[in-house]
Amino acid sequence: MRGNFDLSRNKSLRTIETTAVSITAAGNATPGFLKAVLSTITSPPPLDVVITYREFDVGGNLRYWDKPIRVQDLHPVIQAPTARAHPERFKVFSEMHRVREFRLVLCADVLDCAEEYAMRVLERIVETEMMNGGLDYLRYEPLIISEVRSPRTRLTDDCAGQRRGRWPIRASAL
Amino acid sequence: MIELLANQLWYRGKAKTKRLLRGGASETPAPRPSSIGSLPQELVELVVSYLIRDTYTLLACSLTCYSWYIATVPHLHRSLTTDDDTLPTENGKHLWPAPLRNSYRLGLLPFVKRFCIRTNYNSPNHFTPERLGGRTLRYFSALTNVQELGIDDPDLPGFMPNIQQYFGHFRPTLRFLALTEPRGSCRQILYFIGLFPNLQDLKLCYRPPMEERESGAGTRLVPLSVPPLSGRLTLACFMKKKLVEDMISFFGGLRFRCMDLFRVDCVRLLLDACAGTLETLRLYPTDPYGEELLPNRKQK
Numbered sequence: 115m116r117g118n119f120d121l122s123r124n125k126s127l128r129t130i131e132t133t134a135v136s137i138t139a140a141g142n143a144t145p146g147f148l149k150a151v152l153s154t155i156t157s158p159p160p161l162d163v164v165i166t167y168r169e170f171d172v173g174g175n176l177r178y179w180d181k182p183i184r185v186q187d188l189h190p191v192i193q194a195p196t197a198r199a200h201p202e203r204f205k206v207f208s209e210m211h212r213v214r215e216f217r218l219v220l221c222a223d224v225l226d227c228a229e230e231y232a233m234r235v236l237e238r239i240v241e242t243e244m245m246n247g248g249l250d251y252l253r254y255e256p257l258i259i260s261e262v263r264s265p266r267t268r269l270t271d272d273c274a275g276q277r278r279g280r281w282p283i284r285a286s287a288l
Numbered sequence: 289m290i291e292l293l294a295n296q297l298w299y300r301g302k303a304k305t306k307r308l309l310r311g312g313a314s315e316t317p318a319p320r321p322s323s324i325g326s327l328p329q330e331l332v333e334l335v336v337s338y339l340i341r342d343t344y345t346l347l348a349c350s351l352t353c354y355s356w357y358i359a360t361v362p363h364l365h366r367s368l369t370t371d372d373d374t375l376p377t378e379n380g381k382h383l384w385p386a387p388l389r390n391s392y393r394l395g396l397l398p399f400v401k402r403f404c405i406r407t408n409y410n411s412p413n414h415f416t417p418e419r420l421g422g423r424t425l426r427y428f429s430a431l432t433n434v435q436e437l438g439i440d441d442p443d444l445p446g447f448m449p450n451i452q453q454y455f456g457h458f459r460p461t462l463r464f465l466a467l468t469e470p471r472g473s474c475r476q477i478l479y480f481i482g483l484f485p486n487l488q489d490l491k492l493c494y495r496p497p498m499e500e501r502e503s504g505a506g507t508r509l510v511p512l513s514v515p516p517l518s519g520r521l522t523l524a525c526f527m528k529k530k531l532v533e534d535m536i537s538f539f540g541g542l543r544f545r546c547m548d549l550f551r552v553d554c555v556r557l558l559l560d561a562c563a564g565t566l567e568t569l570r571l572y573p574t575d576p577y578g579e580e581l582l583p584n585r586k587q588k
Contacts (some may be wrong), residue, residue, distance in 0.1 A: 118555040118577050123563040131548075131570035140573035147573045226341050 120154045123227075127157040130216075131164040134171040137206055138199045145209045165203070166223045166261075172235040173197065174228050175194040177240040185228040200239045204248050211251050229260050264271040332359045339363075365391065365399040372407035372440075384419060384490075388427040397430040404438040406465075414443040414471060420454055429457050436464040438491075443479055444472030445505055449495075455483055466491035474531040475506040478538060480513020486518035496525050496551075514539050518565065520546040521558070529554040536561050550575055 121127055127287050130151065137144050155161065169175070174185045175191045187194060207218055220240065222232035243249050247254065336359040339345045343364070350360040368391060372429045375438075384405070391397050407413055420428055437458060447454055462484040468478055470492065479489065521544040532554050536542055542561040548570040549555055555577055559566065 119567070119571060120556065121559065123560055124566050124569075125563065126565065126567055127569065129568040131568060132572060136574045144573040151571065199434040250354070 117150065117154070119151045121151065122154045122156050124155075125157050127155060127161070129162045129164055130155075131221075133166045134170070134199070134203060135168065137203050145206050148206065148210050152210055152216075155214060159215065161214065162219050163207070163210065163216045163253060164219040164221050165207075166221045167232060167236065169224050169228045170262070171199075172222065172224075172228075172232045173194065174224070174231050174235075185225075185231050189266045201243070201248070204243050205273065208248070208251060214252065217254055218252060220256055220258050222258075222260040224260070233258060233260055304561070327355070329355055329359070332356055334489045336360050336363065358519055361396075362399045365396045367402040367404075368397075368400045369404045369406060378437055385424045385427060388424065388431075391429055392427040395459040397427070398433055400431055400434060402436040403431055403434045405440060406438075407440040408429060411583045414441040414446075415439050416443045417444075417454065425454070428454070432457055433461050434458055435461055436466070437462055438466040438468075439470075440468040442467060442470050442472075442480075444470055444476045446471075448476065448506065451480065452483065455480075459484055460486070464489040464491075466493075466522075468493045469495055474528055474534055475509045477528075477531055478534045479506065479509040479511055481515065481535075482538070485513035485515055485516060487515035489521070490517060491520075491522040491551050492524075492526055492528075493522070494527070509537050516543065518543040518545060520544065520548065522548040523552045523558075524550045525539075526552045526554075529557065546570070549575075551577060553577065 132148070137148075138145065169185060172189070173188050173196050175188045187193065210216070220236050222229065222236055224232045240249070240256050240258065244255075300411075332355050336346070336356070337351060339349065339360075340363045346360045346364050350357045350364060368387055370387045372384065388397070389399065405415055407415065444451070463486060465481065465484060465487055467477075467480075470480075472480075481490065498504050517539065521542075526549075532542075536557075542558070543565045544558075544562045545565055546568040547558065547562065547566060549558070552558070559569075
């Protein structure tokens with residue numbers, strides 16, 4: 115019986131996207147799910163796996179009440195588990211890579227004001243992981259990109275799978 | 289705009305008169321007028337294009353001179369949002385239909401490319417034709433260049449059968465339609481989607497719990513056009529398999545290149561329908577419909 119996310123019939127698939135928060139939220143089930151999806155892909159390489167990071171995932175806290183909105187570090191108590199999640203996610207990527215080769219893309223999907231901050235954090239965590247030899251299995255270095263969102267009403271702001279960010283930011287918050 | 293131009297002329301004239309009264313060229317040379325206003329419009333637009341995300345700078349630029357105002361105004365008024373009256377807002381500034389009315393009075397509605405009608409999550413209110421009563425329909429009809437339209441809780445059966453009268457002006461330009469918790473039968477939703485012949489991206493989101501008995505209303509409705517729908521499909525908490533089947537049969541298949549799916553009961557139907565076109569798939573390990581792939585987890 116074919117699973118729901120059986121992609122064996124899709125011949126033009128180039129990218130699989132998921133979110134950092136859902137990888138962490140699904141816990142132990144994540145590697146199994148993503149490995150099972152990857153194992154069904156039959157479209158020719160290359161394949162990109164894009165992991166989307168929001169402000170919270172990179173340890174940033176948006177100060178909506180500031181005009182203009184600013185980003186600052188999360189409280190250390192909250193930041194600790196956020197920081198611990200990075201190496202755990204890299205373990206998941208490594209397990210996924212055993213099933214199928216892909217290029218790892220880390221995407222900062224954040225507000226304009228947090229773009230620099232998020233890119234810096236992503237670069238730092240990739241560097242740390244590379245120094246520890248955790249990314250040796252990759253043929254190419256991970257790509258770090260950003261998809262900035264203007265602090266305005268954007269329909270794509272709310273992200274399926276998470277309640278956070280359900281409402282677009284109101285113009286009055288500018 | 290006229291006021292701004294008149295002010296500029298008045299102050300320039302005043303400065304000239306002062307210089308003449310002083311006896312022409314004095315010891316202290318008069319400040320030279322800035323040449324920023326005489327820049328070619330293409331250059332101004334190029335400069336402004338680098339600032340489109342920086343609202344504060346755009347606002348400052350719009351106050352520089354007439355040509356800068358003209359270059360910045362489409363970016364400043366690109367997006368418009370109205371709130372439901374049950375949402376707490378500052379001074380009712382964003383309450384329906386205040387943003388529409390105010391922008392209409394200033395002639396800014398043709399600049400709006402993205403329009404969003406939001407309602408409170410817990411509000412019993414829906415977006416009904418009554419909301420477009422009186423002059424509001426006139427304001428609403430002035431939105432002639434909208435490319436992205438988002439409506440929370442639209443009551444589609446309420447707009448039937450004159451739905452074109454309310455939404456027909458979006459037909460030529462609309463590319464992206466986002467509906468949250470739309471009310472109506474599958475065929476009525478399909479008819480609404482079919483109103484927009486240039487639609488590329490579609491987003492349908494429901495809020496859990498998704499228990500809803502399918503209504504048999506509008507079974508004879510046939511979509512007025514076949515939109516290309518070759519962009520992005522986003523579905524969340526979506527349990528309307530019938531709608532997808534109708535889309536496939538009335539639109540001659542599905543051609544989406546990107547899909548973002550969470551808690552969708554017809555994932556396989558969608559993936560198979562877009563087997564030849566799908567390039568990007570966004571999925572979530574937290575998706576309960578992904579459980580089937582995991583041998584050690586119980587079936588839903």
